Amino acid sequence: MMPSTLEHKLAKILTKRKKYKAIRYGLYIFIFLLVLGSIQTTIIKDTDWEKIGTFGTVVKALARFFPPDFSLFPHLVKPTIETFMIACLGTFLALVLAIPVSWFAAHNITPYKSITYPIGRAIMTLSRSVHEIVWGLIFVAAVGLGAFPGILAVAMRSIGFISKLTAEAIEDINPGQMEAIRATGANGFQVILYAVIPQILPVFVGNTIFQWDINIRRATIMGLVGAGGLGLTFHRQLVMYNYGGVTTVIIALLLLIAIGEVGSYYIRKAII
Amino acid sequence: MATLEVKDLRIRYNRSGPEILKGLSFNVEQEDFFAIIGPSGAGKSTLIRCINRLVEPNSGDVILNGRNITKVGRRGLRKARRNMGMIFQEFNLVERMSVMDNVLSGRLGYIGNFRSFLRFYPRADIQRALELLDEVGLSDFVDKRADELSGGQRQRVGIARALIQQPQILLVDEPTSSLDPKIAREVMGMIKQMSEEAGVPVLCNIHDVQLALEFSNKVIGLQDGFKKFEGPTKKVDKATLDEIYAMEIL
Ligand SMILES: Nc1ncnc2c1ncn2[C@@H]1O[C@H](COP(=O)(O)OP(=O)(O)OP(=O)(O)O)[C@@H](O)[C@H]1O
Numbered sequence: 001m002m003p004s005t006l007e008h009k010l011a012k013i014l015t016k017r018k019k020y021k022a023i024r025y026g027l028y029i030f031i032f033l034l035v036l037g038s039i040q041t042t043i044i045k046d047t048d049w050e051k052i053g054t055f056g057t058v059v060k061a062l063a064r065f066f067p068p069d070f071s072l073f074p075h076l077v078k079p080t081i082e083t084f085m086i087a088c089l090g091t092f093l094a095l096v097l098a099i100p101v102s103w104f105a106a107h108n109i110t111p112y113k114s115i116t117y118p119i120g121r122a123i124m125t126l127s128r129s130v131h132e133i134v135w136g137l138i139f140v141a142a143v144g145l146g147a148f149p150g151i152l153a154v155a156m157r158s159i160g161f162i163s164k165l166t167a168e169a170i171e172d173i174n175p176g177q178m179e180a181i182r183a184t185g186a187n188g189f190q191v192i193l194y195a196v197i198p199q200i201l202p203v204f205v206g207n208t209i210f211q212w213d214i215n216i217r218r219a220t221i222m223g224l225v226g227a228g229g230l231g232l233t234f235h236r237q238l239v240m241y242n243y244g245g246v247t248t249v250i251i252a253l254l255l256l257i258a259i260g261e262v263g264s265y266y267i268r269k270a271i272i
Numbered sequence: 273m274a275t276l277e278v279k280d281l282r283i284r285y286n287r288s289g290p291e292i293l294k295g296l297s298f299n300v301e302q303e304d305f306f307a308i309i310g311p312s313g314a315g316k317s318t319l320i321r322c323i324n325r326l327v328e329p330n331s332g333d334v335i336l337n338g339r340n341i342t343k344v345g346r347r348g349l350r351k352a353r354r355n356m357g358m359i360f361q362e363f364n365l366v367e368r369m370s371v372m373d374n375v376l377s378g379r380l381g382y383i384g385n386f387r388s389f390l391r392f393y394p395r396a397d398i399q400r401a402l403e404l405l406d407e408v409g410l411s412d413f414v415d416k417r418a419d420e421l422s423g424g425q426r427q428r429v430g431i432a433r434a435l436i437q438q439p440q441i442l443l444v445d446e447p448t449s450s451l452d453p454k455i456a457r458e459v460m461g462m463i464k465q466m467s468e469e470a471g472v473p474v475l476c477n478i479h480d481v482q483l484a485l486e487f488s489n490k491v492i493g494l495q496d497g498f499k500k501f502e503g504p505t506k507k508v509d510k511a512t513l514d515e516i517y518a519m520e521i522l
């Protein structure tokens with residue numbers, strides 16, 4: 001037999017749990033209805049069902065993508081390398097440009113707070129809020145077709161991510177080390193060199209590797225807007241209705257992305 | 273002439289906030305080992321940081337060997353700072369750098385940006401760093417990273433870093449508060465011995481009254497931003513200490 005005080009407490013706990021149960025079920029039902037509602041408005045109403053046709057035609061349409069058109073293979077080598085290089089050079093450019101941006105956007109080391117801090121933050125936000133395809137379109141318009149606008153687009157997109165995380169790391173550094181270096185009579189550059197960079201280097205390198213991996217994915221679609229690489233081949237095969245060729249390009253993309261995934265894992269392991 | 277003259281030093285951190293140092297004046301002679309004691313929050317760390325302007329005093333003068341530090345510009349301030357070695361409670365070594373590079377960083381005020389970027393220090397600096405590390409018993413730790421050292425070892429690197437500056441004064445803020453009593457006494461002994469050898473005076477904040485009385489020849493008692501006491505260590509008795517620490521008893 002339980003003592004009465006405990007029994008009282010137990011009763012209280014049980015009613016409380018019952019109440020939570022009701023709330024939880026209510027929530028599940030709400031989410032379920034929300035999903036149903038979304039499906040109703042976006043898929044059921046918006047899709048041209050006449051065109052989709054029967055299950056059979058869907059399968060038939062998909063079957064056009066097989067078998068892959070391997071005759072395309074020799075033509076894929078150059079664009080694959082180009083995509084890879086767009087990602088590498090774009091990441092490198094972003095890494096270099098992210099250094100001044102992080103310097104400006106970290107409130108504890110920014111040189112002229114009222115001017116440089118807002119500039120740094122603005123570049124960061126701009127870079128992150130504009131999609132790489134849009135950057136691609138902008139740079140294709142500015143410098144013409146090819147890999148170069150792709151590199152610029154990938155870099156623009158990456159600067160924001162690298163510098164945001166780096167600036168946050170800078171704001172979190174141990175100020176004592178900065179104070180000690182400053183106390184030796186070091187100038188601002190030397191303080192950054194000796195007290196800031198060693199503290200944030202692991203974060204900076206880690207983020208850059210992560211961005212490189214993502215940039216390989218970003219580079220693959222650059223071709224869709226004429227900014228070089230595999231995306232362009234993909235687009236061409238699609239407009240030529242060569243679906244087998246599309247499949248081949250997709251295989252090449254997957255291989256490239258896998259290289260990025262595995263490569264970044266090993267680089268990270270080697271450096272950090 | 274005194275090595276360091278401090279005249280009517282005043283500071284408040286915020287314009288509307290309280291005054292933390294309320295007109296401090298004192299002189300440090302070349303052979304002095306000053307212990308600055310006083311209750312927590314009295315302004316000891318603030319005082320030390322005002323002297324090399326890690327925090328800017330609102331008014332007053334700090335004169336090091338005839339040079340008024342409060343009046344110099346940025347370049348002059350950097351020159352003045354390299355004449356003042358500083359040792360910290362939390363050691364403040366660059367954790368991810370080697371012991372040798374940490375000691376050499378004490379020479380940054382003397383070398384240019386290019387050399388500091390490549391860590392090209394003159395041979396004489398490297399030799400001096402090794403001698404100092406040998407003196408503090410760490411000549412076998414040159415290539416160790418600072419974050420692999422114990423607290424006592426880190427503070428000894430801190431001492432070497434301050435002394436390689438060839439300073440005219442040592443500013444020391446609670447050098448032993450992060451250390452156990454035995455190591456604390458060793459570190460204090462090292463600071464005293466090496467400063468005497470180098471012929472530089474020491475201005476040392478210290479919580480531990482016993483250590484303060486043991487190593488200093490002069491004492492400043494701070495309380496709430498005022499100088500409550502200044503005099504030779506041997507004149508410090510129980511009544512003096514009671515007065516300096518009065519706030520804590522209340
Ligand atoms: N950066 C700062 N901004 C605002 N107020 C500060 C700052 N640093 C210190 N103070 C204030 O100044 C006063 C003196 O602080 P200080 O650190 O100089 O005291 P202290 O004597 O060194 O104390 P402790 O023995 O605890 O180290 C305290 O009231 C503290 O709150």
Ligand SMILES: [Mg+2]
Nearest residue numbers: 316317318446
């Ligand atoms: Mg203090």
